[in-house]
Amino acid sequence: xxxxxxxxxxxxxxxxxxxxxxxxxxxxxxxxxxxxxxxxxxxxxxxxxxxxxxxxxxxxxxxxxxxxxxxxxxxxxxxxxxxxxxxxxxxxxxxxxxxxxxxxxxxxxxxxxxxxxxxxxxxxxxxxxxxxxxxxxxxxxxxxxxxxxxxxxxxxxxxxxxxxxxxxxxxxxxxxxxxxxxxxxxxxxxxxxxxxxxxxxxxxxxxxxxxxxxxxxxxxxxxxxxxxxxxxxxxxxxxxxxxxxxxxxxxxxxxxxxxxxxxxxxxxxxxxxxxxxxxxxxxxxxxxxxx
Amino acid sequence: xxxxxxxxxxxxxxxxxxxxxxxxxxxxxxxxxxxxxxxxxxxxxxxxxxxxxxxxxxxxxxxxxxxxxxxxxxxxxxxxxxxxxxxxxxxxxxxxxxxxxxxxxxxxxxxxxxxxxxxxxxxxxxxxxxxxxxxxxxxxxxxxxxxxxxxxxxxxxxxxxxxxxxxxxxxxxxxxxxxxxxxxxxxxxxxxxxxxxxxxxxxxxxxxxxxxxxxxxxxxxxxxxxxxxxxxxxxxxxxxxxxxxxxxxxxxxxxxxxxxxxxxxxxxxxxxxxxxxxxxxxxxxxxxxxxxxxxxxxxxxxxxxxxxxxxxxxxxxxxxxxxxxxxxxxxxxxxxxxxxxxxxxxxxxxxxxxxxxxxxxxxxxxxxxxxxxxxxxxxxxxxxxxxx
Numbered sequence: 316x317x318x319x320x321x322x323x324x325x326x327x328x329x330x331x332x333x334x335x336x337x338x339x340x341x342x343x344x345x346x347x348x349x350x351x352x353x354x355x356x357x358x359x360x361x362x363x364x365x366x367x368x369x370x371x372x373x374x375x376x377x378x379x380x381x382x383x384x385x386x387x388x389x390x391x392x393x394x395x396x397x398x399x400x401x402x403x404x405x406x407x408x409x410x411x412x413x414x415x416x417x418x419x420x421x422x423x424x425x426x427x428x429x430x431x432x433x434x435x436x437x438x439x440x441x442x443x444x445x446x447x448x449x450x451x452x453x454x455x456x457x458x459x460x461x462x463x464x465x466x467x468x469x470x471x472x473x474x475x476x477x478x479x480x481x482x483x484x485x486x487x488x489x490x491x492x493x494x495x496x497x498x499x500x501x502x503x504x505x506x507x508x509x510x511x512x513x514x515x516x517x518x519x520x521x522x523x524x525x526x527x528x529x530x531x532x533x534x535x536x537x538x539x540x541x542x543x544x545x546x547x548x549x550x551x552x553x554x555x556x557x558x559x560x561x562x563x564x565x566x567x568x569x570x571x572x573x574x575x576x577x578x579x580x581x582x583x584x585x586x587x588x589x590x591x592x593x594x595x596x597x598x599x600x601x602x603x604x605x606x
Numbered sequence: 607x608x609x610x611x612x613x614x615x616x617x618x619x620x621x622x623x624x625x626x627x628x629x630x631x632x633x634x635x636x637x638x639x640x641x642x643x644x645x646x647x648x649x650x651x652x653x654x655x656x657x658x659x660x661x662x663x664x665x666x667x668x669x670x671x672x673x674x675x676x677x678x679x680x681x682x683x684x685x686x687x688x689x690x691x692x693x694x695x696x697x698x699x700x701x702x703x704x705x706x707x708x709x710x711x712x713x714x715x716x717x718x719x720x721x722x723x724x725x726x727x728x729x730x731x732x733x734x735x736x737x738x739x740x741x742x743x744x745x746x747x748x749x750x751x752x753x754x755x756x757x758x759x760x761x762x763x764x765x766x767x768x769x770x771x772x773x774x775x776x777x778x779x780x781x782x783x784x785x786x787x788x789x790x791x792x793x794x795x796x797x798x799x800x801x802x803x804x805x806x807x808x809x810x811x812x813x814x815x816x817x818x819x820x821x822x823x824x825x826x827x828x829x830x831x832x833x834x835x836x837x838x839x840x841x842x843x844x845x846x847x848x849x850x851x852x853x854x855x856x857x858x859x860x861x862x863x864x865x866x867x868x869x870x871x872x873x874x875x876x877x878x879x880x881x882x883x884x885x886x887x888x889x890x891x892x893x894x895x896x897x898x899x900x901x902x903x904x905x906x907x908x909x910x911x912x913x914x915x916x917x918x919x920x921x922x923x924x925x926x927x928x929x930x931x932x933x934x935x936x937x938x939x940x941x942x943x944x945x946x947x948x949x950x951x952x953x954x955x956x957x958x959x960x961x962x963x964x965x966x967x968x969x970x971x972x973x974x975x976x977x978x979x980x981x982x983x984x985x986x987x988x989x990x991x992x993x994x
Contacts, residue, residue, distance in 0.1 A: 392830060417828035418720055419798055422757055425725050441927065455927050455958045470873020472925040475957055476980065479925075496872060498722045525873055528722045551876035554861075554883050555892070558691070562857040562872025562894040564827065565722070570740045575880075592884050593877035594981035 316516040317445040317490040318465070318507070319408050319434065320384060324449045327352040327373060327382035327406075329389055329397045331363050335412070336388040339453050340367070343386070346456040348449050352376035373404035384408040386442070386451045394438065395420035402433055409501065410451045411437035418564070421499040428501075435501025439563070441471040441493035452493065462487020464600060465511040467504050468523035469496055469530075469563070473551060473593065477521055480597025486606060489517040496525070496563025504534035508542055519545045519604055521596060522587065526552035527566045527573040535581035545603050546587040549596055550575040607824045609838045610654045612703045614802075614820035617835075621793040623786060624816045628705030630654070637679035638672050640704040647671075648707030651678045653699040656843040658821070659689030665699060668707060675704060700842060708816065713806035714773055715739055715750075716787070718794050727755045727794065729787060731769040735806035761791035775809075782815040797835055798828030847910055854906040856895060863888025865987050866911040866920040866949075868904070870895050870929050878923045881980055887988035890917050895929075904937025908945055919950045919991035921983055926957030935963035939970035950975060950990035954983035 326343070330336040331353025341364070344350050352370055353363045359371030368380065376382040385406045389397040394413045401409045402424070416438050428435065436443050442452015446459040458475055460482045468474040474493050481488065492507055494500055504522060511517045520542075524531040531550060538546055553575040555561050557568040568574050583589045590599050615625045627644045631637035641649045653665030660666050665687045669675040679702050688696035713735035721728040732750045734742045742749055751772030753765040766784040775783050786807070794802050801823040808818045829836045841849050851858030857872065861879075865887050869875035872894045879889040891914070895907050911920060924934050938953060954977040955963040967974050975990060977983035 391827060415827045417798055417831075418800065418825050419757075419795065419828065422720065422725055422727075426756075426758055453927060458957065468873070470871060470877075472869075472871030472927060472957075473873035473877050475925045475927055476874060476877070479956060498720065499725050523873070525876060530722070533723070549877075551873050551880060554879045554889060555876055556859070556861065559859050559892075561859065561876055561892055564825075566872060566876070570743075592981065593881055594979060594984075 316514050317448065318510040318514050318517070319436070319443050319490060319492065320445050320449040320451055322349070322448040324384045324408070324451070325349055325351045325380065325382050326451060327354055327376040327380070327385050329354045329373065329385055329387045329401065331355060331367065331369060331388070332358055333388055337364070339388065339412070342456070343450050346450040347447070348451065351380040352382050373400050373406070377404050382406070384451065385410070387411040387413060389413060391415035391417070395424045398424045398435065399427055402428055402431060406433060408451075409433060409435040410442045411435065411501065412440065412442060412453055413437070414439040416497070418498055421497065425499055425501065434506070436492055437495045437501055439497045440495035441474060443490065443492045445490045446488055454493070458482055459491065460487035462489065463516065463518035463604070464488045465514065465517040465520040466491040466523070467507045467520065468493050469525050469565070470523060470551060473523055476593065477523055477549070477596045481600055484597050484601050484606070486597070486600060486604065489514060496565050498528065498565040503530050505537045508534060508537055512542055512544065517544065519547065519600060521600060522546055522548040522582070524548065524550045524578055525563070525566050526550070526555050526561065526568050526575050527563070529573065531578040532581045535585040535587070538582070538587060539585035546582070547590060547596065547599050547603060548582045548587045549590045549593055550578045551593065607826055607829060607835070607839060608656045608843070609822055609824070609835070610656065610840065611652065611820050612654055613838045614822040615817065617793055617797060617822060618817055618820055621789045623789045623793065624814060625820065626705040626708060626816060626818065628703055630701055631679060631704055632683065632701045634676045634680040634683065637702055637704050638676040641669070641672055641675040644704065644706045646706050649675050650705045650707055651675060651682055652703045652705065653682050653685070653687055654701045654703055655687055655692070655697045655699055656840070657689050657691035657697060659691055660687065663687045663689040665689070679704070697843070708808060708818065709811035710808050711811045712809040714809065715742070715805045716790070716807045717803040717805070718790060719801050721754065724754050726757055727791070729753045729755060729765065729769060729791065731773050733773055735808070739805060755791070761788050778813060779809060779815060786815050797832060798825045799823065800825045847913065851910050854903060856893065856903070856907055856910065858910060859892040860914070861889050861891050863890045864916045864918040865991050866890045866914065866917040867923070868893050868895060868907050868911060868920065869923045870925065874923065874925060878921065878980065878984070881984040882921065882987065885984045885988045887984070887991060890914055901933060901937035901940055904934055905941035905944065908941040908947070912945060912947065912949070917949060919952065919987050920947070921987040922951065922953045923980060923983055924955050924957070926955065926960055930958050931955040931960040931963030932966060935966035939966060939972060942970070942972045952977055952983050952987040952990060954978070954980065
């Protein structure tokens with residue numbers, strides 16, 4: 316078991332013929348991901364790299380290849396449209412890697428997903444991976460290992476850091492999700508904690524947050540009320556100055572809200588193991604798992 | 607992106623949102639001319655900088671004659687204005703907005719942002735205008751009325767009614783406020799704003815609803831479709847190093863410490879700053895070299911890092927994913943050679959092609975301090991900077 320993606324996931328890549336799309340699709344296939352189709356409007360009928368059929372629309376990829384999940388590399392100005400197309404085609408899982416989608420575009424697209432059986436991850440994220448089964452994203456595959464730790468993170472490379480610290484200690488992962496650094500994202504920490512709560516393979520969840528917004532506080536509230544597994548949490552940005560956007564559009568302390576201290580306090584109060592140093596994540600996970 | 611008050615008011619005018627009569631001036635003589643054109647016998651001269659709290663810092667002054675306008679403008683233009691938002695070094699005032707003085711009956715607050723939790727625009731109104739809204743929110747939250755607007759519906763009149771009745775307005779003022787809010791919503795959405803704030807929104811003795819102040823921020827990611835807004839960027843208001851960094855598409859924010867950081871990924875960059883602090887050091891900057899760290903990009907990043915004389919050591923923390931560590935290593939070696947780096951450099955490479963990367967550094971003939979983990983890198987950087 317795992318969440319979101321597994322060996323049966325049939326992936327269509329939107330924007331497969333672009334530079335990013337081509338590079339990362341190659342990597343995903345090498346990892347073992349079942350990429351069944353690509354979509355680039357206007358290039359339908361061709362074969363990508365001689366091995367993956369390309370279609371003009373996502374609907375065709377569903378009809379012809381049975382795609383049930385979409386990985387999106389479409390440039391920011393056209394990306395909201397691509398996501399909406401994936402939703403319309405009935406994708407169960409959508410992973411959007413693209414960075415720089417206007418917030419108002421995301422707001423509209425997110426609204427259109429309401430009431431539909433779709434779970435989006437991203438945008439501006441490294442993607443989702445279920446080790447040894449399916450990699451829908453841009454993360455380096457070799458740092459992951461199958462095991463009991465679920466991971467949810469707002470950051471990309473900090474995810475790799477945390478995963479590597481676990482893997483080096485022989486502790487593997489069930490599913491790892493980079494949820495993205497934007498203010499409006501497809502899946503929040505709470506959405507994914509709920510999935511991990513139901514997943515028998517996941518014994519512990521690592522939650523990596525950062526400054527800005529109140530998503531970690533909401534996660535803390537959920538953990539306190541309903542989450543049944545141990546949580547190890549780290550919040551990046553203790554030293555960040557207020558009012559400055561720290562790279563991610565969502566990472567900003569505004570009006571005195573969204574500080575690392577507040578988030579850490581809320582998570583601690585909810586019973587999470589809050590790690591002060593980013594170098595200690597793996598060690599604390601090992602300790603909590605009794606390894 | 608931030609814009610000046612006068613620019614936000616230009617946008618307001620475009621949408622028919624009432625603002626005081628006025629104009630921009632860069633010299634006291636110009637200020638007098640603007641006041642003459644505006645007419646009347648009371649004017650306000652307002653410093654134009656990208657920071658709030660201008661009034662308290664002495665950057666907003668009343669004038670009762672044209673001579674006084676000129677005199678007050680000469681005091682404000684060229685002054686270094688220190689407010690709670692500028693930091694202790696303050697900001698140089700280069701221009702002023704000269705406006706007619708109004709007969710103020712009441713000061714209100716009106717603001718709009720995208721609410722992250724509910725994922726929709728929210729408009730907020732309060733009877734407590736003219737003071738910091740954060741303070742109102744903390745002390746008397748019941749005095750802030752909010753409307754969470756369904757983006758599919760847009761600014762339907764009932765949202766505006768909720769806010770306007772919340773402000774206790776009726777009759778003609780009610781109609782004017784509803785119209786004001788509807789237009790503000792339209793401007794916000796059409797221009798891809800991320801924040802709009804009118805504090806205070808005033809009711810005049812003559813019964814008008816006018817934006818006495820105006821603040822707007824815009825979504826950087828949407829600027830590509832708003833060349834008019836992008837053109838409003840004022841480089842004088844930004845840190846020169848940060849402007850330089852943006853040219854190379856680098857995410858850079860200057861801080862006060864002495865350990866220069868170069869990291870890939872915003873989250874890891876923040877975490878690196880945090881761990882430097884844990885080991886007793888202070889980061890000199892936030893720098894995310896991003897997903898495509900080519901040799902050239904890395905070299906430019908170094909140039910920017912090292913142009914700060916405070917920097918006593920550099921910490922490079924790269925976790926290769928899309929970024930390949932061998933490419934980054936080439937960039938580091940090349941930059942160290944070309945720039946004749948004099949300060950100690952601690953390098954930690956992990957992830958894609960990290961072994962190849964470390965080999966490149968070792969064979970470069972330059973002296974790098976290498977580290978296996980984040981903690982080791984931070985500890986060595988703090989030592990190298992001579993803090994401990």
